[in-house]
Amino acid sequence: MIAVAALSGGCGAVCRFLLDTWVNKRNRLSIPLGTIVVNVIACLLMGILTGWLSAHTGSGQVKLLLGSGFLGGFSTFSTASVEGVRLIKAHEPIRALWHTGGMLVISVLATLLGFIIGG
DSSP, X not given: OHHHXXXXXXXXXXXXHHHHHHHHHXXXXXXXXXXXXXXXXXXXXXXXXXXXXXXXXXXXXXXXXXXXXXIHHXXXXXXXXXXXXXXXXXXXXXXXXXXXXXXXXXXXXXXXXXXXXXX
């Protein structure tokens, strides 16, 4: 089961890379939008999964494979943190605040929405 969860996490990481690259190629804003899109989608899906599992007696394997595995590999808090630091180092503290703070707020709201949808 651990190997399958690791494979699921790898698939999530590949999906994150592809989506992040696709969004950033089209991004015209001065903030790294790809990571925001990825993390908000990951939070929405994690909320749906958590809401569904709390409303149904589901398998712990589903939680492991989809939650810890795929969505764990898909989401990326560390990249978001590095992007915030890069904006600060580029003397863009306001953009850094909007980027990191905005992503946090939107991600929490997406998780709440997902939990409501999933439950």
